[in-house]
Amino acid sequence: MTDTVDPRDVRDMLTRGEAVLVDVREPDAFASGHAVGARNIPIGELADRLDELPDGRQVVTTCGGGTRGPKAAAQLRELGVDARVLRGGLRGWTGADLPVQTDA
Secondary structure (H helix, E strand, O other): OOEOOHHHHHHHHOOOEOOOOOOOOOOOHHOOOOOOOEEEEEEHOOOHHHHHHOOOEEEEEOOOOHHHHHHHHHHHHHHOOEEEEOOOHHHHHHHOOOOEEEOO
């Protein structure tokens, strides 16, 4: 079972600097709309970009609808990273009325 985190809890963790939210969608999907504070590392690049994940902070993965996020978290855990999943992905985030930004 995947360890999920409620979107509002993730927002609070981000505000306190306790977590990093990693959106694992492709850059074009990320640019079209993502959770405020998320960084983009496509799922296929996670293993090669581990150095971008800060030490000492919880890693929370997300995607659009909640399918790739759990796969990414499992992949990261296999690589020794403490990773959890944003419950519901971006849909869960927006469903909780949390802010989204686009990259124009």
